[in-house]
Amino acid sequence: MTAEPLMQPEFEYCFELRCRVEDPVPLGGREPGEGLHFARVSGGTFDGPLLRGTVLDGGGDWWDARGLTVKLDARYVIGAEVSDGAAGVEVVNRGVWRTDPETYERMLAGEPVDERELYYRTAFRFRTGHPELEWLTASQFIGYARAEPGFVVIRVFRLI
Amino acid sequence: MTAEPLMQPEFEYCFELRCRVEDPVPLGGREPGEGLHFARVSGGTFDGPLLRGTVLDGGGDWWDARGLTVKLDARYVIGAEVSDGAAGVEVVNRGVWRTDPETYERMLAGEPVDERELYYRTAFRFRTGHPELEWLTASQFIGYARAEPGFVVIRVFRLI
Amino acid sequence: MTAEPLMQPEFEYCFELRCRVEDPVPLGGREPGEGLHFARVSGGTFDGPLLRGTVLDGGGDWWDARGLTVKLDARYVIGAEVSDGAAGVEVVNRGVWRTDPETYERMLAGEPVDERELYYRTAFRFRTGHPELEWLTASQFIGYARAEPGFVVIRVFRLI
Amino acid sequence: MTAEPLMQPEFEYCFELRCRVEDPVPLGGREPGEGLHFARVSGGTFDGPLLRGTVLDGGGDWWDARGLTVKLDARYVIGAEVSDGAAGVEVVNRGVWRTDPETYERMLAGEPVDERELYYRTAFRFRTGHPELEWLTASQFIGYARAEPGFVVIRVFRLI
Numbered sequence: 086m087t088a089e090p091l092m093q094p095e096f097e098y099c100f101e102l103r104c105r106v107e108d109p110v111p112l113g114g115r116e117p118g119e120g121l122h123f124a125r126v127s128g129g130t131f132d133g134p135l136l137r138g139t140v141l142d143g144g145g146d147w148w149d150a151r152g153l154t155v156k157l158d159a160r161y162v163i164g165a166e167v168s169d170g171a172a173g174v175e176v177v178n179r180g181v182w183r184t185d186p187e188t189y190e191r192m193l194a195g196e197p198v199d200e201r202e203l204y205y206r207t208a209f210r211f212r213t214g215h216p217e218l219e220w221l222t223a224s225q226f227i228g229y230a231r232a233e234p235g236f237v238v239i240r241v242f243r244l245i
Numbered sequence: 246m247t248a249e250p251l252m253q254p255e256f257e258y259c260f261e262l263r264c265r266v267e268d269p270v271p272l273g274g275r276e277p278g279e280g281l282h283f284a285r286v287s288g289g290t291f292d293g294p295l296l297r298g299t300v301l302d303g304g305g306d307w308w309d310a311r312g313l314t315v316k317l318d319a320r321y322v323i324g325a326e327v328s329d330g331a332a333g334v335e336v337v338n339r340g341v342w343r344t345d346p347e348t349y350e351r352m353l354a355g356e357p358v359d360e361r362e363l364y365y366r367t368a369f370r371f372r373t374g375h376p377e378l379e380w381l382t383a384s385q386f387i388g389y390a391r392a393e394p395g396f397v398v399i400r401v402f403r404l405i
Numbered sequence: 406m407t408a409e410p411l412m413q414p415e416f417e418y419c420f421e422l423r424c425r426v427e428d429p430v431p432l433g434g435r436e437p438g439e440g441l442h443f444a445r446v447s448g449g450t451f452d453g454p455l456l457r458g459t460v461l462d463g464g465g466d467w468w469d470a471r472g473l474t475v476k477l478d479a480r481y482v483i484g485a486e487v488s489d490g491a492a493g494v495e496v497v498n499r500g501v502w503r504t505d506p507e508t509y510e511r512m513l514a515g516e517p518v519d520e521r522e523l524y525y526r527t528a529f530r531f532r533t534g535h536p537e538l539e540w541l542t543a544s545q546f547i548g549y550a551r552a553e554p555g556f557v558v559i560r561v562f563r564l565i
Numbered sequence: 566m567t568a569e570p571l572m573q574p575e576f577e578y579c580f581e582l583r584c585r586v587e588d589p590v591p592l593g594g595r596e597p598g599e600g601l602h603f604a605r606v607s608g609g610t611f612d613g614p615l616l617r618g619t620v621l622d623g624g625g626d627w628w629d630a631r632g633l634t635v636k637l638d639a640r641y642v643i644g645a646e647v648s649d650g651a652a653g654v655e656v657v658n659r660g661v662w663r664t665d666p667e668t669y670e671r672m673l674a675g676e677p678v679d680e681r682e683l684y685y686r687t688a689f690r691f692r693t694g695h696p697e698l699e700w701l702t703a704s705q706f707i708g709y710a711r712a713e714p715g716f717v718v719i720r721v722f723r724l725i
Contacts, residue, residue: 091359091360091389091400092360092361092389093256094254094256094387094389094402096254107463110461110482110484110493111493112482112493112494112495112532112533112534113492113493113494113532113533113534113535113538114534115534120534121495121532121533121534122493123461123463123464123482123493123495125461125462125463125464126463127463141430141443141445142445143427143443143445143446143447143463143464143465144443144445144463144464144465145463145464145482147480147495154382154383156382160467160480162430162432162443162465164430172433173430173431173432173433173442173443174432174433175432175441175443175467179368179370180385181383181384181385183383183384199251200251200252201252204384206384206385206404207385208339208368208385208387210339212432212433212441213432213433213441214432214433214434214435214440214441215433218433222314222316223314223341223343224341224343224364224366225340225341225366225367225368225387227254227368227385227387227404229251229252229254229404240251242254244366244387244389267623270621270642270644270653271653272642272653272654272655272692272693272694273652273653273654273692273693273694273695273698274694275694280694281655281692281693281694282653283621283623283624283642283653283655285621285622285623285624286623287623301590301603301605302605303587303603303605303606303607303623303624303625304603304605304623304624304625305623305624305642307640307655320627320640322590322592322603322625324590332593333590333591333592333593333602333603334592334593335592335601335603335627372592372593372601373592373593373601374592374593374594374595374600374601375593378593411679411680411709411720412680412681412709414574414576414707414709414722416573416574474702474703476702499688499690500705501703501704501705503703503704519571520571520572521572524704526704526705526724527705528659528688528705528707530659542634542636543634543661543663544661544663544684544686545660545661545686545687545688545707547574547688547705547707547724549571549572549574549724560571562574564686564707564709
């Protein structure tokens with residue numbers, strides 16, 4: 086045991102990703118919306134106090150649904166602004182999306198839903214060799230996401 | 246945009262894992278402590294307000310070091326107390342361990358180091374089919390860890 | 406021990422994938438061509454005695470190079486012809502690409518190189534829930550690939 | 566198209582792994598034998614024309630069953646004989662195990678079954694930094710396995 090009291094988790098806001106996501110392709114589940122799907126990430130931007138840049142076309146989100154609980158496994162690439170131009174960074178983002186029937190109806194009707202109505206929390210891993218971006222590979226990051234029509238919007242926080 | 250202000254990340258403390266970890270086996274790095282290693286998880290216990298049980302023998306932590314920054318990728322199994330006995334749960338725990346030379350010296354000398362001195366933060370994914378443990382698969386969890394000689398001790402928090 | 410003599414590995418040819426692959430994005434390696442890259446898969450077709458269809462736009466190949474030895478980790482989606490239309494199938498294809506400086510020069514000059522000159526061997530895992538495609542998920546598959554300008558062409562074999 | 570005719574897959578026998586595997590722990594499936602399980606790898610040996618050594622205690626096989634078709638995902642560590650002693654090598658072995666009810670009955674009765682009766686085919690990925698073992702990381706390997714009581718026995722072949 087340590088003499089110091091243990092920490093409460095603390096976090097630092099880094100940037101917000103706005104990923105354009107195409108319509109999902111079902112990967113063979115028997116009922117609509119059930120089972121594994123692929124949704125291509127086709128572009129976007131990100132911005133915030135610690136980093137900004139663009140989301141590249143390619144990669145996607147492989148998501149697996151059981152009713153209104155969905156496991157996310159997204160993998161795509163962003164181009165981050167650095168002093169000598171833009172540097173590629175792999176984004177691996179896994180997590181959980183979960184909602185209730187009423188909120189889901191509103192989403193299907195094209196309404197945005199906020200972070201309290203939709204449980205959409207993730208953990209990030211970044212990979213890049215650019216020396217200015219080493220901090221992205223040396224901490225654990227989490228995401229709080231919300232859905233807007235055609236986009237996933239995720240705020241990225243660093244665990245302190 | 247939503248009318249509601251965005252959330253600050255919030256956390257709920259769930260339980261603390263005490264994993265017994267055997268001496269690491271280097272997987273061929275050229276310098277001691279560098280590169281990929283395997284450390285077997287050989288037992289332990291966990292306890293807390295939301296769950297308790299034992300850590301099973303098997304699995305381990307595949308960790309990859311570059312200097313004093315280490316990527317963790319642990320995978321093992323716990324037995325959780327449920328109303329009809331114990332249920333197996335797969336634990337996948339990935340994250341970052343990072344320290345400074347001075348703290349590292351103290352660790353090598355067998356001293357415990359606390360959560361502020363050692364950046365040891367992780368993200369969990371649990372897999373189990375037991376109906377009482379569905380909550381473990383329907384949220385994102387993070388870990389704050391500390392090292393004690395022969396053990397890794399990780400507090401597990403649920404993102405709210 | 407079994408009385409029967411052991412098998413020699415045997416293979417059944419299934420289909421050939423022609424994936425259009427976009428120019429790779431470096432993910433921060435310090436030298437050109439070294440380290441992690443992302444190459445988007447943007448389309449294509451596949452055909453053969455057991456299956457045919459299209460390669461969807463999205464996903465890609467995350468490849469990691471050390472000199473002229475490259476680890477491949479591709480993940481994309483194909484649409485396979487089935488009796489009621491097309492069914493989505495996730496393709497995970499991991500393997501090794503390895504060549505010598507002379508062959509590499511010829512590839513850079515835009516010449517095709519064949520399966521003997523370029524060691525480009527992979528192992529596949531397919532995921533789909535479509536009942537007609539269950540066979541894709543119930544065997545181990547391997548790939549023999551060759552490079553054509555702008556395309557990766559992979560013959561897929563089932564281990565018998 | 567290349568002028569050369571395409572290759573038939575060819576392979577080179579490397580070594581045979583004999584892994585001791587402990588009784589599987591179910592990870593919550595509702596019916597016995599269904600769903601995800603963990604089976605600890607607790608030791609063993611390997612031998613053959615290209616490599617020999619021991620299987621270390623730790624890691625295991627996370628296998629997922631639907632009826633008599635099982636997806637394997639094993640991850641453990643071996644110690645390979647090299648000129649300066651033993652070198653650790655990570656083994657990742659994924660594949661498919663599939664049988665029919667009659668063969669399964671014989672396995673439950675403790676009888677060995679051979680490679681023709683049990684479809685048990687895998688693909689390997691090895692990771693090690695030891696310079697003498699670079700060949701393990703520079704080719705694609707496949708496995709033909711058979712079950713003996715308490716052991717999995719896998720012959721490892723290199724794709725040529």
